[in-house]
Every structure is written in structure tokens, then in C-alpha cells.
Amino acid sequence: MQRTSLGYALLGLLQENPASGYDVRKIFSATSMKSYSDSPGAIYPALARLEKQGLVRGKIEQGSGLRRRQLFHVTPKGLGELKKWICRPITRDDLVARQPEIVLRFAFCDKAAGPAASVEFLHSLRSALAPYIDSLHQEMESMGKLMPTSARLAFEGGIRGAEGFLTWTNDAIATYEKLGFAKQSTKGSAS
Amino acid sequence: MQRTSLGYALLGLLQENPASGYDVRKIFSATSMKSYSDSPGAIYPALARLEKQGLVRGKIEQGSGLRRRQLFHVTPKGLGELKKWICRPITRDDLVARQPEIVLRFAFCDKAAGPAASVEFLHSLRSALAPYIDSLHQEMESMGKLMPTSARLAFEGGIRGAEGFLTWTNDAIATYEKLGFAKQSTKGSAS
């Protein structure tokens, strides 16, 4: 039984702070997570699915004069699934079709899996990005100059985006190093 | 009746070169348009929809020993719809949720709508990007330093990506200027 990108986004949010469906809708519509739909027809069924799978649990709040309102929090099982999603090695497919998801996974990484996992994540990302960028350059060469200007520029834009992503990755790794988190080696002497 | 992103991608491809469903599948699976699914369950119904709407027409090829094979080409009505899609002003929503679609629209622009439209497109993009980047910076400020390192870095990555996109846009405008295409001023060239 597989979860969707929305499902994981919800897990990640709820793991940072328990929230109601309505809260989540506001977050999606107000912040830069707008890429997810804030429609009730998406959110509420998704939360219900997660609850049915035992990944989140909702408690109905009832202070004195409060409206009915379900606060969802992530279960240990849910946290486990979230970690598995975050810590998957980055694949070429992730880069081609799911770049925003990569960034989201990383955003949740510190809180859900810890800084060591974040560093691991960044190294995995760097390892995937380098050959990907190479293959983009090759594809560009093989197409020659026969394409319209706008098509060529668009392709170049894609390459630049990937290169910028790599630069960011390296900077992020450096940031963790300054904080005292180096890559965990298999032999294990870190910090 | 609205078309999906896949529908427009097909229109754009077929307008460049007539092709069969199978050809399209190969393009999607082999080139960097992999972000679209190459599954027959997506392609063939999508082509059928476009044909039903009169935007493409399929002719069954029959050379001597050829297999049955339907070559689709774009109708004038289809080209009109494609142009309308491409030439829509770039909105904030496009930037937030549909960046790859923006790039795809631009890639088809020269061939489908001409270089003048491409220049117009880039100016519209620039006008949308500037305030968008500002608002990202503001959002970042307002969140303070309370977030985990990875979350902050992820957000910064998003900002960098948008800034790189803007740089690319300016470079692309410069490229067209060097080719002799400046912005068409219907009402004065002030942005």
C-alpha cells in the first residue's frame, strides 16, 4: 500500500506540529507549500487514509466552548514511514520528475531523522546530481543546433537549474560541516 | 472543457512533428521530457481526447508492408489552442506550482507562436518573477531562525532556484536582443 506525495507532506507537517485538517489547509494556501492543493476534497480523505493505515491519529479537541476539531498527530509507525521516505537514496527518477519532493524531504529531515541523516541525504543527492548533469550536457550536444532558439534556451535553463541545485547541495554540506556534522563513514569517527 | 498539461505537451510535440502514439511514448521515455508518463494508458486516451475536441487529427499510415500506425498532426484549431496556452501571461500560481510547465511553454514558443511571442513571454516571466522572489525573501524573514537547519536550507534553495530562473530569463532576453528581436512595444517599452 503506497502513500502519495501529499500523504508524506502531511506526515511531515504533522510530525513538526500536530494540526487539524483546517490548519493544514491554511498552511498549504498561505505558505510556499502552495504546490499542494488546499482543497478539502484532497486533504480530508488523505488524512482519513493515513489514519486508517495507522500513521496518524486524530483526537477530537473539546475545551469548553470549542468547536469540534480534530487534532492529528503522527504515530511511531507514521514516523517510521516518514523516515523511510526521507532517507531513500536519491535516484535519477527523483531528479527528473520529482525535484520539489526532494527539497521537501530534505526540509523535514533534521526534525524527523536528525542532522546525520541530513548530511547523508545531501551526499546521496550530490552523487545523483553529478551524472545527471553530465547526461543533460550530452543530450544537448546530441541534439545539435537544429532546434529553435526558445527550445535550446529552455533546455539550457534546465541544465542551469540542475547545476544551481548542485551548488546549493555543496553549500548545504559545507553548512553542516561548519556545525560539526561531517559525513558518517562506515568506520564511524564523526564530529 | 479544459486540457491537461499532458494534452498541451502532446499538442506541442505534434506541432513540431506529426507522430504516432508510439513515437510520443518513445520521446517521453528517452528524452528529458521524462517528467511525462510514457504509459499507453495515459497517452492513447489523451490523444483520443484531443482528436475528439478537434485539436489533432490522426491518419492511418499504410505503406506497403507497414504495420497499422496512426500519425497525428495538429489542426489549425489545435494550433490556436496551443498558442493561447503558451501566450497566457505568467501568473504567480504558475511560478508556485507549475515551473516545469512554464519552461515547456517557452520551449514550444518559437515554433508555435514566433520569436516576437517568445520575447513577450520572457518579459511576462520576468515581471512575475521579481515580486515572487521578493515575497519569498519576506516569508523567510518572517519565519525567523526558529526552524531546523535543513528546513531553512531547503527554503533558501527554493529562493536560489527562483533567482537563478530570473537570471536565465534575463540572459534569454539578451539572446533575443542580439538576434534582433527587441520587445514589441504596443504601449511603450517601459516595464
Added chain:
DNA sequence: CGCCCCATGTAAGACGTTACATGATTGA
């Protein structure tokens, strides 16, 4: 009282995914 916001949901339909099915042609 009427209106708007909070808060949750459901129903119909469109679309994509996955898997299966079909048949023709080429090459070993």
C-alpha cells in the same frame, strides 16, 4: 437576525497508474 468565518465532510467526474490483452512484423 443575518452574515461571515471556522471546520468538516461528500459526490460526480476527470485523469493517471498498473496491468493485461491483442496482433503484426522482423530477425535469429
Added chain:
DNA sequence: TCAATCATGTAACGTCTTACATGGGGCG
């Protein structure tokens, strides 16, 4: 002949979109 590839499709299923429905609570 047998397998692989070409080429097209369909069926079941899940999810998202759009629109509607419901009801409590604060406020003028």
C-alpha cells in the same frame, strides 16, 4: 518457429478537482 519489438488499446483502481452540504460560533 520463436522471441523480441512495433503499435494500439482496455479495465480496474486510486486520487485529485470542483462543487456542494452541513453546522457551530462570533459579531454587529
